[in-house]
Amino acid sequence: MTDSKTAYLGEEVERMEERGETWTLRQLETASKPDPVVEGKDVIMLASNNYLDLANDPRLREAASDAIAEFGVGAGSDWSIAGYTELQAELHDAIAAFKGTEAGVSYQTGFAVNAGLLPQILEEGDVYVSDELNHGSIIDGIRLSPADSVVYEHSDMGDLEDTLRAVHDDYERIVVVTDGVFSMDGDVAKLDAIHDLAEEYGAMTYVDDCHGEGVLGDGHGITAEFGLEEEIDFQMGSFSKACGGFGGMLAGDEHVVEFAYNTSRTWLLSAGYPPAVAAANRRALEIIEEEPSRVRELWEKRDYFQSGLESIGFDTGNSETPIVPAMVGDSNKAKRLASRLFEEGVFAMSIVYPMVPRGEARIRNQVNVGLSEEDLDEALGAYERLGRELDIV
Numbered sequence: 001m002t003d004s005k006t007a008y009l010g011e012e013v014e015r016m017e018e019r020g021e022t023w024t025l026r027q028l029e030t031a032s033k034p035d036p037v038v039e040g041k042d043v044i045m046l047a048s049n050n051y052l053d054l055a056n057d058p059r060l061r062e063a064a065s066d067a068i069a070e071f072g073v074g075a076g077s078d079w080s081i082a083g084y085t086e087l088q089a090e091l092h093d094a095i096a097a098f099k100g101t102e103a104g105v106s107y108q109t110g111f112a113v114n115a116g117l118l119p120q121i122l123e124e125g126d127v128y129v130s131d132e133l134n135h136g137s138i139i140d141g142i143r144l145s146p147a148d149s150v151v152y153e154h155s156d157m158g159d160l161e162d163t164l165r166a167v168h169d170d171y172e173r174i175v176v177v178t179d180g181v182f183s184m185d186g187d188v189a190k191l192d193a194i195h196d197l198a199e200e201y202g203a204m205t206y207v208d209d210c211h212g213e214g215v216l217g218d219g220h221g222i223t224a225e226f227g228l229e230e231e232i233d234f235q236m237g238s239f240s241k242a243c244g245g246f247g248g249m250l251a252g253d254e255h256v257v258e259f260a261y262n263t264s265r266t267w268l269l270s271a272g273y274p275p276a277v278a279a280a281n282r283r284a285l286e287i288i289e290e291e292p293s294r295v296r297e298l299w300e301k302r303d304y305f306q307s308g309l310e311s312i313g314f315d316t317g318n319s320e321t322p323i324v325p326a327m328v329g330d331s332n333k334a335k336r337l338a339s340r341l342f343e344e345g346v347f348a349m350s351i352v353y354p355m356v357p358r359g360e361a362r363i364r365n366q367v368n369v370g371l372s373e374e375d376l377d378e379a380l381g382a383y384e385r386l387g388r389e390l391d392i393v
Helices: 007-019 058-071 086-099 110-121 136-143 157-167 191-200 254-263 275-290 292-312 331-343 373-389
Strands: 103-107 127-131 148-152 174-179 204-208 234-238 248-252 323-329 361-366
Touching: 058 275, 086 103, 086 248, 086 275, 103 110, 103 254, 110 136, 110 204, 110 234, 110 248, 110 254, 127 136, 127 157, 136 174, 148 157, 157 174, 157 191, 174 191, 191 204, 248 254, 275 292, 292 323, 292 373, 323 331, 331 361, 331 373
Parallel strands: 127 148, 127 174, 174 204, 204 234
Antiparallel strands: 103 248, 234 248, 323 361
């Protein structure tokens, strides 16, 4: 409709398509698993955050089913208004035990933790010091805060120290915020150095561990990896990735958690997730505790896949985790590679602006412990053929 008041949005979509900056949405026809059916095609899944292959685990399904039988489907309303079941209370205790803190609380999503809590922690006259490649939910949360913010160069501890030195005398409170695992590149924050610098300059620390749980620290996340469970002031994370469930989490001192759920609008003004989700989330934490071999096997398969990509000639960037990018550069070429991979039975999505800077488009591969060596070899074979076909390698 050319006379529509919103026609300009359609015109912008057309410009985005020309630049290769739109998303191709794919429809799953099975559960999310290493070998799903997507739009009628059997594929190898390399586009999922389901690192530990728990999203379709029968034990999580059973926990969810039992919860539905006892407590029904919906939460009724916001947790703050309608209350929540014993399953949610048990989950909060499990979060604290899993993260090694005094207390824990679940949020509706990981995004909701950052977008809800970061606006509340600091006030006017305070400042956030944020890594330049932090997740968009961190950026949005900081934008909603009355505090100032400054950005330091990605994982550059010299620049972080310079920044802390510059702001130290001008602000009442400082919070250093970082992703634990950076979701587009797969590299790991230097959390030990960040903590030491924060201590030196009297700053608090806030880490987004959404891609660290189930992956780092024998599955417990980046604070366990660095032995900083009791030192990091705000630990947020996700059940929607390696845990195979849904939702976000926050762990910290008791007063931190109480402050969080009493002030975060995303927590207070959003409906709680269903009891079945709480039950499945708790079961996932138990499985990660009970089966550390899952994490070890994940790393073995990650190393195998990354070395295979690099031997073909692909640049895997700064990857240190099961997030293994295949760098392409041009957005349209990255989208073409993703499309051709799908045609050959490999589901791996192109990541383009604004998720990454222009000129740094890539295919983001995420290794799943449920993938066999044969699956990985088949995917690598497709990468080799198509990388040459598209003049990438």
